[in-house]
Amino acid sequence: MTGNTISILEKLVAFDTTSDRSNLPLLDYVRDYLAGFGVASTLIHDETGEKANLVATIGPVGEGGIALSGHTDCVPVTGQPWESDPFTLTRKGDRLYGRGTCDMKGFDAAVLAAVPAMVAAELKTPIHIIFSYDEEIGCVGVRRAIAQLGQDLPMPLAVIVGEPTNMKVVDAHKGIADFETTVIGVEAHSSVLDTGANAILAALPLMLELIEIREQAKAIGDYTGRFDPPYSSIHIGKIKGGTASNIVPRECRFVWEVRAIPGFHARDVCDRLMGFAVREILPGLHAISEETDISTVQLVSAPALAPDPGSLAERIALRAAGLNETQTVSYMTEAGLFQRAGAPAIVCGPGSIAQAHKPNEFIEIAQLEACQAFLGKIIEIAREGA
Secondary structure, three states, X not given: OHHHHHHHHHHHHHOOOEOOOOOHHHHHHHHHHHHOOOOOEEEEEOOOOOOEEEEEEXXXXXXXXXXXXXXXXXXXXXXXXXXXXXXXXXXEOOEEEOOOHHHHHHHHHHHHHOHHHHXXXXXXXXXXXXXEOOHXXXXXXXXXXXXXXXXXXOOOOEEEEOOOOOOOOEEEEOEEEEEEEEEEOEOEEHHHHHHOEOHHHHHHHHHHHHHHHHHHHHHHOOOOOOOOOOOOEEEEEEEEEOOOOOEEOOEEEEEEEEEEOOOOOHHHHHHHHHHHXXXXXXXXXXXXXXXXXXXXEEEEEEOOEOOOOOOHHHHHHXXXXXXXOOEEEOOOOOHXXXXXXXXXXXXXXXXXXXXXXXXXXXXXXXXXXXXXXXHHHHHHHHHHOO
């Protein structure tokens, strides 16, 4: 099956599905491929009609089943020093290079390569394939598919999200939330700066407050003792403000992020920051002009995956992987959304997250082989009846 997986991966990588582009050409290929084995598929489009999730079922219709979930989008290659064409699968030794090979078209290709075996297996428990869009910009697309679970689509008994874990079974990961804080001041000539309200200077103590909250989160640590880094992290990743050195800046924006262990609420950080802003910063700004302001909006949010010991998803994945224990990761996946919707979920897929999002992204052929063996066990479990 390895040859089939590599051949399919070559086709998937050739589709530039960077998140600012449509994934429909890739899904057209997948739909035709599935139809060749008599498998029907459904598309759940976004509001523009330019992107979609794909859902397909093999086995008994209308039952819970085991869902294999992967995203089809990838991160940009712009500005990265690739040694080969990122959208042409390139083999060097035992590695396959190309954008998305690891994150996560390798898993998608392995799932598609296993379809003939699924069709031939006379499954008692159905296997659902869910391929989503726009995971890389906040798990946007899969939410439309998840909203239909238990309604137009069956609620899975177990979901396996195939993000790269080196084929280890991950039962917990951090959540993510991105915020943008905007400070509005008053412009003035820098020679009479006291007549203005400097938005950049007003933003500085807000960022320092976030650093203070971060240090407190580090001190609280990780009650589970499983995450690395062992605390909920807070990070300021982008700042923009001002127009010229001789103009008191009217506006300053900064984007910040929370990666929270289960039970830590990013919204609490936002509330604390805005409370500080109202008490400590806004009065000084308002003394200059009532038109000054500080606001924060949430840009992205995806929940953590909480440990669910003994869940069907965990039992199936451990059995299929031949493992006895689970692990945690600090990156975010779609698994937390499935769990929140009522579907037990774990993360298990080929490749290492250390290769994701980087130039010369690659996946080892041995990892694809391990994923194929894993999927073979999933088919056996579904044949027996999960």
